[in-house]
Amino acid sequence: MAQVQVDAAALGAAPAADHALAAIVARRAELGFLELPDDRETARACIDYARALDRDIDTVVVLGIGGSSLPARAIHSALAPAYDALAPRGPGLPRRILFADNIDPASFGALLERVDPRRTLWNVVSKSGGTAETCAQLCVVADRLPAAQIVCTTDPASGTLREVARARGWMCFDIPPPVSGRLSALTPVGLLPAALAGLDVVGLLDGARRMRDRVLAPADNPAVRLAAALHHHHVAHGRAMVVTIAYADGLYAMLEWLGQLWCESLGKQGRGSTPIAARGAPDQHAQLQLWADGPDDKVYVFVTVASRGPDVAIPAALHADWQYLAGRGLGELLDVELAATIDSLVARGRPVARIVLPRASAEAVGELALLLEMTSLVAAPLYGVDPAGEPGVEDGKRRAFAALGRT
Amino acid sequence: MAQVQVDAAALGAAPAADHALAAIVARRAELGFLELPDDRETARACIDYARALDRDIDTVVVLGIGGSSLPARAIHSALAPAYDALAPRGPGLPRRILFADNIDPASFGALLERVDPRRTLWNVVSKSGGTAETCAQLCVVADRLPAAQIVCTTDPASGTLREVARARGWMCFDIPPPVSGRLSALTPVGLLPAALAGLDVVGLLDGARRMRDRVLAPADNPAVRLAAALHHHHVAHGRAMVVTIAYADGLYAMLEWLGQLWCESLGKQGRGSTPIAARGAPDQHAQLQLWADGPDDKVYVFVTVASRGPDVAIPAALHADWQYLAGRGLGELLDVELAATIDSLVARGRPVARIVLPRASAEAVGELALLLEMTSLVAAPLYGVDPAGEPGVEDGKRRAFAALGRT
Numbered sequence: 001m002a003q004v005q006v007d008a009a010a011l012g013a014a015p016a017a018d019h020a021l022a023a024i025v026a027r028r029a030e031l032g033f034l035e036l037p038d039d040r041e042t043a044r045a046c047i048d049y050a051r052a053l054d055r056d057i058d059t060v061v062v063l064g065i066g067g068s069s070l071p072a073r074a075i076h077s078a079l080a081p082a083y084d085a086l087a088p089r090g091p092g093l094p095r096r097i098l099f100a101d102n103i104d105p106a107s108f109g110a111l112l113e114r115v116d117p118r119r120t121l122w123n124v125v126s127k128s129g130g131t132a133e134t135c136a137q138l139c140v141v142a143d144r145l146p147a148a149q150i151v152c153t154t155d156p157a158s159g160t161l162r163e164v165a166r167a168r169g170w171m172c173f174d175i176p177p178p179v180s181g182r183l184s185a186l187t188p189v190g191l192l193p194a195a196l197a198g199l200d201v202v203g204l205l206d207g208a209r210r211m212r213d214r215v216l217a218p219a220d221n222p223a224v225r226l227a228a229a230l231h232h233h234h235v236a237h238g239r240a241m242v243v244t245i246a247y248a249d250g251l252y253a254m255l256e257w258l259g260q261l262w263c264e265s266l267g268k269q270g271r272g273s274t275p276i277a278a279r280g281a282p283d284q285h286a287q288l289q290l291w292a293d294g295p296d297d298k299v300y301v302f303v304t305v306a307s308r309g310p311d312v313a314i315p316a317a318l319h320a321d322w323q324y325l326a327g328r329g330l331g332e333l334l335d336v337e338l339a340a341t342i343d344s345l346v347a348r349g350r351p352v353a354r355i356v357l358p359r360a361s362a363e364a365v366g367e368l369a370l371l372l373e374m375t376s377l378v379a380a381p382l383y384g385v386d387p388a389g390e391p392g393v394e395d396g397k398r399r400a401f402a403a404l405g406r407t
Numbered sequence: 408m409a410q411v412q413v414d415a416a417a418l419g420a421a422p423a424a425d426h427a428l429a430a431i432v433a434r435r436a437e438l439g440f441l442e443l444p445d446d447r448e449t450a451r452a453c454i455d456y457a458r459a460l461d462r463d464i465d466t467v468v469v470l471g472i473g474g475s476s477l478p479a480r481a482i483h484s485a486l487a488p489a490y491d492a493l494a495p496r497g498p499g500l501p502r503r504i505l506f507a508d509n510i511d512p513a514s515f516g517a518l519l520e521r522v523d524p525r526r527t528l529w530n531v532v533s534k535s536g537g538t539a540e541t542c543a544q545l546c547v548v549a550d551r552l553p554a555a556q557i558v559c560t561t562d563p564a565s566g567t568l569r570e571v572a573r574a575r576g577w578m579c580f581d582i583p584p585p586v587s588g589r590l591s592a593l594t595p596v597g598l599l600p601a602a603l604a605g606l607d608v609v610g611l612l613d614g615a616r617r618m619r620d621r622v623l624a625p626a627d628n629p630a631v632r633l634a635a636a637l638h639h640h641h642v643a644h645g646r647a648m649v650v651t652i653a654y655a656d657g658l659y660a661m662l663e664w665l666g667q668l669w670c671e672s673l674g675k676q677g678r679g680s681t682p683i684a685a686r687g688a689p690d691q692h693a694q695l696q697l698w699a700d701g702p703d704d705k706v707y708v709f710v711t712v713a714s715r716g717p718d719v720a721i722p723a724a725l726h727a728d729w730q731y732l733a734g735r736g737l738g739e740l741l742d743v744e745l746a747a748t749i750d751s752l753v754a755r756g757r758p759v760a761r762i763v764l765p766r767a768s769a770e771a772v773g774e775l776a777l778l779l780e781m782t783s784l785v786a787a788p789l790y791g792v793d794p795a796g797e798p799g800v801e802d803g804k805r806r807a808f809a810a811l812g813r814t
Contacts, residue, residue, distance in 0.1 A: 069689070312515055
C-alpha cells in the first residue's frame, strides 16, 4: 500500500541520531501520544456521538486556542472539502466546522451574529480546563445554550472546565493526562471535530499506526532522518529557519500546526530553529525571491500529494500566448511549478526535502501527523532541550493574570 | 485627528538613515506608488462600477496571485466584517469577496462548485497580463460566463490579458505602469474589491495621503525609524527575523502582505531579513515559547488597535476560579494579554516595536498600508539592494515554462 514518502536526499548526510530516538522512546509513557493510534474505542465514541447528534445541528464551533485548535484544524483542513464554510448544509450533509481560536471581539462577535444558535454545537477544548481565552469564550456563550449544544474536551479528572461540565450536565470527552495539547491530534481534540465533519477517523488512526512503526524503527526512520538533517543544517551551516511549503491548500494548516510543534518542543534555553509555513504556488509570488536570492539561512521542506484526485481541466486557451495551457489541468500546472521551484532552489545550492502523500486520504494525513510530531520530538535531544513543557510562556501568563487581579 | 502611532522606543537607537529616504524619494516617479493617494478619479470609478453592478451579483471572486491578491486581501480583511463568507447576502447587503489565489484543483474546484455562477462576478487581476496561474484560472471560467460578469485589472496598454479583454468586451481597470504588484494596494487591485464590498475607498486614500506626509518628512519619520531599527538589529545584532504580530484578527492579512513587501524588496544578493507574520493571542499558545526562550535572533513588531469598537461582554463567571473574567470584555482581555506579552519579551531583552491604529477605520488602514510599503522600500538602500524587481524568481519561471513547452 502506498505510504507517505520522505525524500531528504538533497539535504545531504547528517550525523547519526540514534541516541535522540532512544531518548524519546525512553519517555514514551510520559509523552503518551504514541499510544493514541491504538485507541479505537475513543474513535468509536466520537463517531457514535456525531451520529447520534441532532441532525438539525449543521454547524460546530470549536472553542480552543493553540494545541486545542491547531491539530484539529490541521486534520479538518487536510480532509474536509475546501470552502467548507460556503458548502450547502442540511440533514444528511456534512456539518460545517468553524475554529474560533481568538478573543478579538470584532471576529468573535461577528461569529456570534453569523451562526444560528439553534443549529450550532459548541465544542469547548482545554487540556488544563483553565485556559483564559477559552473560558472567557465559554462564559460568553454558555448561558445562551441548552446543555445538549455544548460538548467539552478536557482532562478526565482535573481542571475547572471538568467541574463546570459536571455541574451543568455537559457531555465530556477525555484528553489522556500524559498527552500535551500540541500532541493531541489523535485524541478527541482532533477526532471529535473530524467525526462531526464526517471524516474517516478510523483511517486517521490506521495511518498513524503505520507511521508509528516507521518512526520507531532503528533504520530508514523518516523522523530521525529529517530531525537530524534539519538540526545539522542549523548548527553546522547556520541555517536557522525551516521553511515548510504546502503544494496542496488543504495541507497548509498541517504546517501551521508543525510550527507550534517546533516552537514549543525546541525553542528553549536559547536554542531551536524557527519554522515558517508557506503555500505554493502563491508564495512563489511573495516569498520565493527571498528564498532564492536572499541569505542562505534556511532549509526547505516541500509537502505535496502524488495524486490530487480529479483535476480541473483548462479548455481551449483564450489567446495564442496562452496556448501552452490548453488541454492541461490546474493540478498538472501546479506540479510543474512545484518541480521547477525545487529545481531552482537546488540549483542555487539551497537544501531541500520533500514529503509526498500518496493522496489526501485519512490514512496519509494520520501518517503525516505522527511524522511531524515525532520529528519535532526527536529534534529535542539533538538540541539538548526537553521537548515537554512551555516554560517560556509562564512569565507572560503571570503578568496577564496579575493585571486581571486573578489570585 | 488620531493617527497611526509607531512606538519604536524599545528598539533603541539606530544609525541615521536620511540617505535611504533620499534614495527612495529620488526614484519616486519610477516607483509610482506615492502618487496613488491623489487619484480620486480612480477611486470614484471603482465606486461607480460597484454601484452600477447588477444587485443580483452578491459574490465577487478575485482571480490573482501574489501582488494581485495579497494587498487587496489585506485591505478587505482589515475593513470588512469578519466571517464575511458566512454573512447573509442579498440586494442592499454587502457583497462577499473571495480571493482565489491558487491553482490547486481541490480548492479551486470546490470554489467552482460552491458559488452560484449567475450571482458571481470574477475580477481577473494581473499586472503583466500573462501570469500563468491567473490565466489558467481565467481559461477555466471564461467560457461559462457572460461578459458582464468578468472585470479585469491590468496594465492599461500592454499584456495579453488586455488584448483578450478588448476582444471579448470585458470591462478593464488600469494598474498604472510604474506601480509593481506588491505596491498596488491603492490601485484598482485593492480599490475595486474594496468598493465592491462597500468599503470606504475614499477614506483609504485620505489616510494614505496623511501617512505620505509623515514618511516623506525629514524628521519624526516612522518609516525611516522602523526601517533603520530593523536593519540595525539585523546587521549589528544578528537578528535576522522580523516577527510581526497582529492583535486584531482583521489586521493579520496586512502582515502577510508585509511579508511579500519585505521578501521581494529586500531578499536579494544574499541579503535581507526574513518576515514572519503571527496572530495574538493564538500564537502566545504556539510560537511565544520560541520567541521568549529560544535564540535572540528576532525583532518583534506588535500591530494593534487602540479602540476595538463594541466589546463582547463576559457575563457572570461559571466557576469561582473564573471570577477574574466576570464583568470584563473579550477585547479588554486581549489588550491585557498584549501588554503582558510585550512586557515579558522586553523583560528578556528582546527588541519590541508597536504600531497602534486608533481604530480599524479606512483612514487608519490607508495609513498603515503606506507605512508598510515605505518601510520596506527605505530598508532597501540600507541593505544595499534595489527594491524594484524580483530577479530571484525568474529561474523558476523559466524552468516551469520550459517544462510546459511554452516558447
